Amino acid sequence: MNWLYIIEVVVGFGFLIAIHEAGHFMAARRAGIACPVFSVGFPLPRFLTKLLFLPDRWRNIVVFKKGGTEYRIGWIPFGGFVQMKGQNDDRTVELEENAGSRDDFRNVSFGNKALVICGGVIMNAITGIVFFVIAFMVFGVTFIDPVVGNVVGADPSTGKPTQAWLDNRIQAGDRIKAVNGKEVVDFEDVLYISIFDGTTPRMTFVKPDGTTYEADVPLYHEQRVNLDIPPLRASAAVLIADEEAKRSGGKLQARDVLKAINSVPVNSYEAIEYLLGQTPPGQTVKLTIERGSSDSKQTIEVDYEPHRLPFNDESGYVAGMAFVTPPVVGAVRNNSPAMKAGLQAGDHIRAVKLMTGEAIPGAESDGWRAVSSPAEVRRLLGMAGKFGLNVRFERPGMTREVVLTPEASNEAGGRYVANMTFMPAQEAWKHVGKPDSAGKLVVADVIAGSVAAKAGIVPGMTVTDVPGISAEQKVPSGFFGFLGLSSETKTLTIEQRLMLSVAERSIEGGKKWNEPLTLQIKTSEGEVKNVSIVPDVKSAESTAYMLLDAKELRSEPIHYGFLDSIGQGFYHSHKKMHQILQTLGGLFTGDVSITHLGGPVLIAKRSYDLADYGIGTLLFFLGFISINLAVVNLLPIPVLDGGLLLVTIIEKLKGSPLNERAMGYVNLAAFVAIIGLMLFVVFNDIRHLWG
Template identity: 25%
Template sequence: TADIGRTMPGWPAWEAGIKPGDKIVKINNISNPDFEDIFISVALNNSPEGVSLEIEREGKTFDVNVVPRYDAAFGIQRIGIAPATTLEIHKIFAIEDSDSPAQNAELHLKDKILKVNGKTITTESDFREIEQANPGKELTLTVLRDNKEIDLKVTPSVVARWMIGLSCATTKIEGIKKESLAKSLGLKKGDEIVKVNIKDVTGFAGLVNIVNNSPDGKIILMIMRDSGAKLIVFTKTGEESVKEFFGGIIPHYGLKVDSTVEGFPAEKIGIKPGDTITAIGGENISEWEELLQIVTSNKDKEMEITWERNYERITKTIKPKKNEENAHGLIGIKFREKRIIRQYGLTGACMVGTQKTIVNVKRIYLTLQGFFSKRLSTKALGGPVLIAQASYESAKSGMGKLLYFLAIISINLAVLNILPIPVLDGGHLLFLGVEKIKGSPVSEKTLAIANYIGFAMIITLMIYATKNDIMRLFNI
């Protein structure tokens, strides 16, 4: 089984009502899948009905179909789930360019966190909630080390997000959670809320504001969907009912400004609700995610931003600002994923080995498809340095994990070796096929030229992959 530790709000698994703590006991025809099986099944899905999941929750099982969504950042289809973790520390890392609070507190790998400020924690979510809520405030961690409980003091780093202070949330519903209040009222994904109690609304902030300021009682929402306009009645019974209603909705983000934050750069240079952002940092943009990525990567550097207002284009200089007020805490640790060790006999091991080989061949196919379609960045390519790092991490997890990793490397090399590239075995097979079709061997001159080209391709690929390794190593 695959234990789910987290679902991403607005993603297909979240919409389907899948929760942290659920177990996936079957996906399509694969029983007891691991996350690798799930990753491949989701990525290769081409059925309009999506993937079929059998979920176990509190001892009971139920079936649910989930339609994957394409994730441009990863270049593949995903459903938005992450594996469950233990509370054993697996990795310690630095926060941005500063020291690691975890390292300064003398936390060790394999320490198991039991309590924070005397409060027992049982899941990673419990820990992250406390960690994020206490930036710059000292915490007492009770950890289990060598079968002994010890207390350690740690102060989470203050991590603030770079932002320009605007939101482009629309009233169109991007995602809606199954069994939520909004869903029970009849709202659907793709609906656009255009009026609240006869008042026009143009942005999500305006929608929330009108609902919050309305007296308790019936609130009439006018929505637009493909079939036309529809009225939906929401009965407000205090703040909790409003939180419950909006808690089941994820709005669509565009580039039309919904609201600005007082005191932040966007407001200071004159951007107003209703304006449409068209370019930033010298790049034309068409999606909200592009805006976020450019702002985050530029940090405190000045850049130009262009927006439209009443068919007029305005360009000004803007400099992102750290949102210190809403900063969160981070101590720099990663927990170990939950693992189930399975033992097989000779026959069972051969069957599982064959199944995993097929899964990894499919993964290679997905990767190559992503590169050639430009949906996956070539910056993800790794060379000898990345292989060495991954080998080291695998070795730390035991001989079994290392052997499994080496087997994956062998499968990768075997598949790449049969690609129709001169100098590789696949290239030789290609020329044998050509010889069979034309009835005579390919000329030595043609073979020599093809081999030079193939050799140049392989060397270029190796140099590029090694360059990526070096850039990752030095965070360039």
């Protein structure tokens, strides 16, 4: 943890709130309003000074009086406050009776009242622009490179492939130049324009060779954020997580950037997962890592033996078993190896043969190996690699044999892919005319040397029960589910119970780590018996893994001259205001959920992360927060500046003040609502970070 970054964040964030109050203070002094107190920061709570036996004057660092105002610098650097005669933010205390004095806020002109009320907003807006200008002119600003890291394959809400994946035109490494004709310099621009323009985004891309093309990019529903977004992910660097560094025995450090495994470059978690999955038990891998900041960066190589899990959920096999599900092609990506081979949606793959001529375990004498599950096809494609497979498939009215030659994935280094999907089990069984077979766990294949094979499980057996795990399971639900405060009961299928049991035994250090798994099995002869599967990190089904984090790839710092920096300051201020208003509007229309709001915890976390990219990038982010404070404070909500401005306008039109007691109750209710929203947002921050 870099304490300098933390100090930068605390001071910067506190300054933005203090400058807001300074805006009110300066406007009030200009209007001749008495200001008994102006404080930068907050004093220590009185109970704390008493507990520490400190005199009351030690509640603040500095206190001095000048021109009728007591100036303070408090120990708590989060903001500040100004006391004005005739105005009171403490709604539990009534204001003194209006004596008609000119230095009372209630007695100044409408124009001066409006100026005082808007003083904080004006100062935040000016500060945002100034921060943007300084960031570009002095330090330089980095942005999230609008470069495609990968195209999302499936839409979780439907289970269907995304249109962008099917079209196969957008590739990893392509740079997004514009969205709907609007130039973008930041991946966040891509998201905002796509979400709020209300049309299917049309994007302009530039390939690494300089070729430019345009493509429509239909949105898909991302359940994790509950938004319709483009099915594109920005390029990201993969970092060593703190936990992995701690258990590496000093070989790795937290935030090391993983660049290659066994000399194969990696730029995604999928690539790392694949390469680690090829590592046999007891074997080390050569990690190429980048360590240090931009001014002290070094590349080193480390021989490292990763930890292992007893089961590999990503293989499509469960504890070494694949279950019978007709391998019916669901979709074929455009211009893919599967399309070039002549495969299309609805084709039922029945058998495969290695192009190398090598025998596949379980194959017939002619080399053909019958397959009865998508997992088998994927595994055999992995075995074939770049050499490919002969594929025999059925299509209504015909049986064909084709050559399927996978291509190297540009998203997962070292992996060869056919770029086709398979129908979900229920849909596949319906397609082959056996809908009643869906849900039955008939073993199709068992990996030699896996824990299932060691337990005596063979193809043809059926898993009929998972003793020891109830079909009725309580699962977290609702907003506070991650805290264990709300849950619902779900009835799980046998397959779901099996997957849950395997997952529980795949959490290293978890309660059921290394605990045997009991399955009820029915043999092909009809005998029912229990078998025990013992997790084994050295089995053929085990897989190597590492604990990793992701880090967005940002551009090199962008600098501008004096005049251009001023132009960029106003441009980005306008753009950020527009984005904030779009987000606020989305909250009212339902396009944006309240759960997307971030509060002080996420702001502090984001500030700390961005400080790693230099003072300019942190300053730019703080400028955005300052603009955010300006816009939000102008909302016509009691307690906020916009609410007070609305009351002032109403009083001007009415010709007399509103009832102070009634307004006190309104403000108190609004204050309670704002506090409730703040607590909600803090819980939301915690849920995002640790949920």
